[in-house]
Amino acid sequence: MEADGLVRRRRMTAETTGNDSGVAGASAGAEIRWLRGRFWGVSESIVGSLTPRIGGETELQTVDFVSSAQDAETEDTEPDYEGLPQGASTSTHMLAGAVAGIMEHCLMFPIDCVKTRMQSLQPDPAARYRNVMDALYRIVATEGVWRPMRGLNVTAVGAGPAHALYFASYEKLKKTLSDVIHPGANSHLANGVAGCVATLLHDAVMNPAEVVKQRMQMYNSPYRGVLDCVRAVWQKEGSAAFYRSYTTQLTMNVPFQALHFMTYEYLQELLNPHRQYNPSSHMLSGALAGAIAAAATTPLDVCKTLLNTQESLTLSPLSSGQGQGARRHISGLAHAFRTVYRLGGLQGFFKGVQARIIYQMPSTAISWSVYEFFKYGLTKHQHNKRKTQYVEAEI
CATH class of the missing domain: 1.50.40.10 (Mitochondrial carrier domain)
Known part of the structure; x- marks a missing residue:
């Protein structure tokens, strides 16, 4: 996915910690990485992205993927599936x-x-x-x-x-x-x-x-x-x-x-x-x-x-x-x-x-x-x- 490529590009510009580890997700397409002490998940399919429980009250937050290593760390939250986007x-x-x-x-x-x-x-x-x-x-x-x-x-x-x-x-x-x-x-x-x-x-x-x-x-x-x-x-x-x-x-x-x-x-x-x-x-x-x-x-x-x-x-x-x-x-x-x-x-x-x-x-x-x-x-x-x-x- 394109988002996966962006993560790899950011890893080239920022030093990662030595003890970070990947954790296998629920499906073969899911890959979870620790990046600068933060949990980041990328899913390659709809079903592979499903988790046992997600919050329904959170708002979709905008993440700046091209910020420098000194930028404040941001978190990508899950979508509110009880409030679907207008039009779809x-x-x-x-x-x-x-x-x-x-x-x-x-x-x-x-x-x-x-x-x-x-x-x-x-x-x-x-x-x-x-x-x-x-x-x-x-x-x-x-x-x-x-x-x-x-x-x-x-x-x-x-x-x-x-x-x-x-x-x-x-x-x-x-x-x-x-x-x-x-x-x-x-x-x-x-x-x-x-x-x-x-x-x-x-x-x-x-x-x-x-x-x-x-x-x-x-x-x-x-x-x-x-x-x-x-x-x-x-x-x-x-x-x-x-x-x-x-x-x-x-x-x-x-x-x-x-x-x-x-x-x-x-x-x-x-x-x-x-x-x-x-x-x-x-x-x-x-x-x-x-x-x-x-x-x-x-x-x-x-x-x-x-x-x-x-x-x-x-x-x-x-x-x-x-x-x-x-x-x-x-x-x-x-x-x-x-x-x-x-x-x-x-x-x-x-x-x-x-x-x-x-x-x-x-x-x-x-x-x-x-x-x-x-x-x-x-x-x-x-x-x-x-x-x-x-x-x-x-x-």
Whole structure:
């Protein structure tokens, strides 16, 4: 790197101490030297520059690289990854959010398949499971090792843009509203409102993918693949079928995300008050926030699954004895609530709660950890680029 060359040139003009030693960094590209009693690190890659913990409160300081040996010694501080440079922050948040969303959904997809099946109100006798592990074992043993992964491709396609909009809008609104509601400090109200608005954009993109995914996850799903499912739903139920559960999903996700973001930010204040890059605090805060929000919104998730899957075994008894004009589809949150209560009682609203919590805890932990990791890595890259540009301008 150019900065590395500047360090070597300065070492030619100033006498170094004899006992200075180089220390190997976390990656092959990192090289740390002692120069005139000061610690100086140079990283050759974004990932190689990541350290376990960096301060989030420091300001970017300007270093005079061409000063003489008699100049006062200065220190190069790390960038504040919580305050991204203007003009690049939105793209950074979108890229970090897209990667986080895809990894979150893909890594935990088998548990999501189990959750969908366990929320079935009238499952086939062969699809009645005791717990999550029993479900996974029986699905793999009877239907094949790849069966829990059906629908993964459409989920990945939807998760990228959905989470890009989700995190970018959340970060922008959180900062804007916090400056209005509680200038200079974190506002839980701003976090909650930002999470709700971000959910509107996320679900608008993700809802069609959810419909296709859950229909392919059901036991004895009749669809050969994603395109076959899309074509069949479009021809038999119309385009509205892809958004039949949208209002229900919003009714679920708005309180879910509000509770999720408020809990995450609150736990960050307790575990990571200086807002440093600290993977363990991001993972723990994300996992606990996801578990609490998932448990509280399970009844709405059961209704959403019913609206998305339109279980044939559930609809049959509801329409038996009725005329030709009987309603063929479950439509609307109120209709779904009545159906769940009629077939499962109050207990029916918490079908699959164990699987939902087991799915959400690592999912939100992964999402926040990956998001914060990439946000910090991209910000550090921008910091190094600006530092290099400044050095070139000074020379």
